[in-house]
Amino acid sequence: MTSSHRVTRYVSVAALAALITGFQYGFTLAIIAGAEPFLADQFQLSTWQLGLVVSNLSLGAAVGSLLAGPLSDRLGRRKVLVATALVFLVSAVLSAAANNISILLVSRSLAGLAVGAAMIIPLYVAEISPAKSRGLLVSLVQIGIVTGILAAFCTGWKAADLGSESWRWMFGMGVPSALLMLVATFVLPESPRWLITRGNTQEAMRVLAPVMGESEASNELRTIEEAVKRESARWQDLFHRKIRWALITGLVLAVLSVTVGINAVILYGPAILMRGAGEDVSTALRGAVVLGCVNFAFSLLAMLTIDKLGRKPLLLCGLAGMGISMLVLWFRLSDSTLPASSGLLAPILSFVAFYAVSLGPIIWVIVSEIFPTKIRGAGMAMCMVIMYVADFAVTFAFPLMMERLGNGVFYVFAGICIAGILFILPFVPETKGKSLEEIETMWSR
Template sequence: MNSYKRNAFTYATIVAFGGFVFGLDAAVISGTVKFITEEFSLNPMQLGIVVGSPSIGVLLALFFAGSACDKFGRRQTLKIIAFLYVISAVGATFSPSYWSLVATRFLGGLAFSSISVASMYIGEIAPPKWRGKLVSMTQINIVLGLSAAYFVNYLILSYANSDAAWVNDLGLKQNVWRWMLGSEIVPAVAWLVALFFIPRSPAWLLYNGKTEEAKRTLSKIYPKEEVGVIYDEMQTSMSSETQDRSLVAQLKEIFSKKMRVILIIATTIAIAQQSTGINAILFYAPTVFEQLGGGSDAAFMQSIWVGLTSVVFTILGLVLVDRLGRRPLIIWGMAWIIISLGICFYGFQTARYTLTEKAITELSTIKNVERLTPIAGVEYGSDIAFKKALEDNLGEVDARNYESVLIQKAAAINSILILVGILSFIAAFHFSVGPVMWVLFSEIFPNSIRGIAIPFFTLITSVVSMLVQVFFPKQLATMGISYTLLFYAITVAIGLVILYRYLVETKNMTIEEIQLKLQSK
């Protein structure tokens, strides 16, 4: 491998590792849901807030991420983000109360802007023919972080349930959720240190008059004979774009007539990506799998399959994004997502729930289990009806705490079909709209507004993500799992129709060529 190619891959790998920290931070909370709910006596809305608080934090961060990238540079902004991850991980691990946990996870949400800043940086240092692969490395690191979170959660839970002496010595059994959250500290520190070894973005350097340093950076990632040509293209592009780089001016340009198609594409995919409900599945994975009736331990094991599926299909998408192109992966991937969610809807919709008298007598862990006698032998046609009956007889707290084991005893459900549907959905998302959205974001915006445009549209997708995460427990309690998934499928279908009309192919094109193609459309 040539030195310039090796440098480009090295810099992209370091920056993309922030995706691993993001994925770990985002998914590790899934294993703590049951424990923090019991420790702090949370209702569904409070649980949604603690899980979704990072997504609330990122909304605030994205208002400043673009300005910070333009003022301090992409590299310095990434360092600040990495530092926030470290502080958040330490704070969440030792949180003494519910609100301190919410606050420290909110602080970590300020660092979630790392995904948009990483896409921006990698898009600016990656040669066109490698851009799709290099930008998608962030998504690969995200799913590796997700997988690591599920595996770590399962490992910690397994050790906590063992009788090993060291488990009690370390307080693992009593502090399961704290050990889970603490697993983020080491990778967050490692990423912060690694960021000191990457150069500043050549586009930012050129915009700020640091021409010699910009040329030196370009010489590290392009062959010598191409550096002059690339530099001249960047200068020409920047000189032809607006010189007013204020926040208001850049936002006006985003909504200008010449940007109309870009606005439609970016807005639609930003909403559609999170409207799939991906973060409901990823951030509440054990909770979702408990609805299949396998119990808590099985749910944690099945969550690992989610992580492994994510990794395999993200890598497959990375291999194909520069071969098949962006448009086919997006269009066919979204169709695949709709079909997968439809399978899950059918599986949950046909489930039935019945607690027999024998099953009730076997529930020795439930205090005053005879409270369930009135519903013995009664068949319920939905999870909502069954959970309502449990709450009426056990009370809200006991019904919530024993929900997993009660569903396990009562559910008559096609768990294999639903598991296949969920894993198919995970595969479709990570093969298509998951990574490819960030590739498109790194390509479709002019250099003059990239510092604002990418965080702006990331803000849109983050708002949708926050709504999904915060309200999923409430949807689960009021709509039921089947109609919640159907709702996601319908919103994705609307996005698919719009993108089929407007999305153009951008593979193997420079950012300048992409602008001409989009503006001509």
């Protein structure tokens, strides 16, 4: 086999792992949207129970994201990814077979652990990919996520006609992709960077050589060894005075990314359409498929524009568009003179489009850029944990807020969008076109 063929096979396997892991993440997250109306009916869920069933995945994800980094440092990236695929598989089977609310909560918590742990895949891909393919391979994770969300909506729509227990088929459709993820991660080599941290330079060389050739692999090996020697970070370093504003910025953006109401719209979208437009379950789930298509299309658009238009302009325009969309949705639901189905889907779709092209992808680009190299992993992990906790709060509280505030909940989301604009304007720097070293010096001025 020639060197070019080995590189092609190597990159193809890494690409498949990135894509299918992202897909499993998105599918597991969004499949509850289609199952929720059937679960509420079959188990006679109260408002707070419904909120807990939908939101408890986020609590599991907070724990998973907190554990995945230390475990991958101790056991290796590949082993943690294989274990994550197994947890995805077990949670899908348990969810489909659940015969009471307790088992369902346990299975969705396990799914959350896997969702949180799955986010080490960008780290793995960045460490193992050839430099010329790194950007594309990392971006495949995001493509996989939005594809998984769209697939979940399509599954919910098609399975809705299977009867009162169609939710079992919805959860069960996560099994094939979990098996594919298990195979894809099982055949991956270990990260050469992790091998070097364990002193296993010979194995690291065996991983790098087929990709770069012996000479270039030797140079890359020395570069990684020097970088590893320079890195020595503690969690306490996150709170150093010089980078305090970097941490505050990252945490605020992480919280903002979920408190604007995106998962309330994504996960409760069919319920909103059924409540506001009086549509049946199948019609509401068909609307969710359209929502998934919009999310997919504008996520692709974001990938093409983020390095051309800049992070800050997209964030500001996106938040303005989301705020207006929420106000229009609030007005539409509050105006009893309009027909029930008149124009309800449009503001939901515009909200998702503005989110997908701005806050959705940009939050993690900025968070990955603003922290100094030696604490970037710890900084991103803290932001991720806080994001999942905030997401749990929003998705758990949304049914209760709808019950207490009615349509006014969308007015609250609009207010959060405005607050986000007021924070970003003075405090979030533009990082487009700047090196990581230049960005690091911003916080010490």
